[in-house]
Amino acid sequence: MNISVEEVKKEIETHLPNVKLRLVRDSILIENPEDLPQVALFLKESPRFLLDYLSSVTGADYLTFLESVYHLYSMAQKRGPVTLRVRVTKNNAKVPSLVPVYRSAELQEREAYDTFGIIYEGHPDPRRLFMWEEFQGYPLRKDYAQEDTEVLEIADIAWLETRGIEVPVEMKEKAKTLHAAGQRAVAQKPEKPRP
Amino acid sequence: MTNIVEIKNTDLAQTLEINFGPQHPSTHGVFRMTVQLEGEKICGLRPIFGYLHRNHEQIAENLPYAAIMPYTDRLDYVNALSNNFGYALTIEKLAGIEVPERAEYIRVIMAELARVVNHIAVIGFMLNDLGAFFTPLLYAFRERERILNLFEEITGSRLMNNYFRVGGVKRDLTGENLAGIQKIVSRFPAFLEEFEALLTKNEILCMRCQNIGVLSAKTATNAGITGPVLRASGVNYDIRKVDGYSVYNRFDFKIPLGEKGDVYDRFYVRILEIRESLKILDQALSTIPPGEIMNKKSLPMLKMPRNFKPPVGEAYGRVESPKGELGFYVVSDGTPQPWRYHVRAPSLINLTVLEEMCLGQKIADAIIILGSIDIVLGETDR
Numbered sequence: 001m002n003i004s005v006e007e008v009k010k011e012i013e014t015h016l017p018n019v020k021l022r023l024v025r026d027s028i029l030i031e032n033p034e035d036l037p038q039v040a041l042f043l044k045e046s047p048r049f050l051l052d053y054l055s056s057v058t059g060a061d062y063l064t065f066l067e068s069v070y071h072l073y074s075m076a077q078k079r080g081p082v083t084l085r086v087r088v089t090k091n092n093a094k095v096p097s098l099v100p101v102y103r104s105a106e107l108q109e110r111e112a113y114d115t116f117g118i119i120y121e122g123h124p125d126p127r128r129l130f131m132w133e134e135f136q137g138y139p140l141r142k143d144y145a146q147e148d149t150e151v152l153e154i155a156d157i158a159w160l161e162t163r164g165i166e167v168p169v170e171m172k173e174k175a176k177t178l179h180a181a182g183q184r185a186v187a188q189k190p191e192k193p194r195p
Numbered sequence: 196m197t198n199i200v201e202i203k204n205t206d207l208a209q210t211l212e213i214n215f216g217p218q219h220p221s222t223h224g225v226f227r228m229t230v231q232l233e234g235e236k237i238c239g240l241r242p243i244f245g246y247l248h249r250n251h252e253q254i255a256e257n258l259p260y261a262a263i264m265p266y267t268d269r270l271d272y273v274n275a276l277s278n279n280f281g282y283a284l285t286i287e288k289l290a291g292i293e294v295p296e297r298a299e300y301i302r303v304i305m306a307e308l309a310r311v312v313n314h315i316a317v318i319g320f321m322l323n324d325l326g327a328f329f330t331p332l333l334y335a336f337r338e339r340e341r342i343l344n345l346f347e348e349i350t351g352s353r354l355m356n357n358y359f360r361v362g363g364v365k366r367d368l369t370g371e372n373l374a375g376i377q378k379i380v381s382r383f384p385a386f387l388e389e390f391e392a393l394l395t396k397n398e399i400l401c402m403r404c405q406n407i408g409v410l411s412a413k414t415a416t417n418a419g420i421t422g423p424v425l426r427a428s429g430v431n432y433d434i435r436k437v438d439g440y441s442v443y444n445r446f447d448f449k450i451p452l453g454e455k456g457d458v459y460d461r462f463y464v465r466i467l468e469i470r471e472s473l474k475i476l477d478q479a480l481s482t483i484p485p486g487e488i489m490n491k492k493s494l495p496m497l498k499m500p501r502n503f504k505p506p507v508g509e510a511y512g513r514v515e516s517p518k519g520e521l522g523f524y525v526v527s528d529g530t531p532q533p534w535r536y537h538v539r540a541p542s543l544i545n546l547t548v549l550e551e552m553c554l555g556q557k558i559a560d561a562i563i564i565l566g567s568i569d570i571v572l573g574e575t576d577r
Contacts, residue, residue, distance in 0.1 A: 025508060025509065052416055052417070053416060053419060054419055055419065055513070055520060055522060055539060056511065056522050056524060056537070056539040058524055058535075058537040058539075060526060060534075060535040060537075061535075069524070071511050071522070071524070071539075075416050075430060075432050078432070078437045081511060083511070102417060102418075102419065103414075103417050103418040103419070103547060103548075104417070104418050104419020104420075104544055104547060105419075106418075106547050107543055107544060107546070107547055108539075108543075108544065111543075115250075115252070129244055129245065130244055130245035130248040130576060130577075131245060131248070132245070139250055139253060140250075140252060140253055140256075
């Protein structure tokens, strides 16, 4: 059974008059990310919708802004989904965490942080999920530059040399120049994707 | 002797942190956790992910829609057909493609067979973790092998099936295949009787499993737990019934529920679910209609996959995979590749409550609690 988005929007607007909403496709865009927890809490506890189950949390990169998307269902009434979304800029990608409302956001918000760099404020354990802590960049952003695995870094060369493996001189010099310039070795992308 | 008792009762008792995995055989892959122990009792547990991370989502975002299908096999590699189902369903939703009736029946038959395969394998592995080394597992694998041989006959592969297509399935089931499935379905209850006679009322199994790793219904709902783990806690939520996707609403089947939400309930719910799957299979096999197996509209997509461009928009499709709710979120920008592709993996999200279930239990119980959640690392780490 589906829930009509207009109905949900109207209900939120009557109960939470300060929240600005907009319909985007079949979902509700919350204009100010700060309003997200109160909207979620309202939908969770409102007896009309009882959206007690947060199914999916994920991010998306739309070049000029990042988006955090939430799919809510009701286990009690067996209805859904209601899609909520918030938009933030890349420089200030901060969204309040939904973990206090739904615990199912715990690992998924960590994943969205790991891959998109959206910082969920108030998350109890805001670490990367899949990548290691020292990893730089956010791999699912569209401007992420892939690392060139052929080029060795200074630490790699040191690791190899302590194990008695000889590294060619050119590779050592390249690593030194990159290190001095403070750059990462970036793989060359083909200019155009295959048609 | 009195001295030892005194020391135990003071603050001198220390916690010990041990590392568990990623190579430990009971983690079913490369799952790792660090466990804090007080004696044998668990007082803290932290899962660490990412040992099988390959950025499945980014791989998919650089591929045409039709080429993503084989990659979904590698998510939950124990039952690839359920993943195919979820992905095909999402793209059909996105592009508005209808599926012929016969194809829907074939999909249901294959997905239910995959569920049977998954559940018997899980029960076998769980008993392995309990210390019943390989006897129940090999009983289960004997039956699994029959179904896998059938999969090989039908799809061409035992595990990485790659059988579903957007708008239908790859190959029709012949009368011979249907007879083969019928034979397996009709002899399966005898195997389950045998299996249950050995296990269900076994005293050791009951003592090890009952009241271990209890998960309350409220916590389970809030933490987004789905699948048999949720139903063992007594929440009646099965997406096959709720959404009625494909042709599931035409079949008569029940949803087995547990009472306590302990490991034993999770074990028994799975056995009951196999019985319900067999019921669905029986009905589907007797009512499968003749006809097309592929929507004519989507044939060009298979021949020229780079010309398939769904309209701008997004879709969230979900299916009841044997592990829980498997969701796919796909955003199309009108090009041959998806702009955004996300997998909501049940194995990952079901691990949210692992620490809560393990606190206060013995270290040996953590292994069976993990086994009873049923994770596959291909899906957890993606």
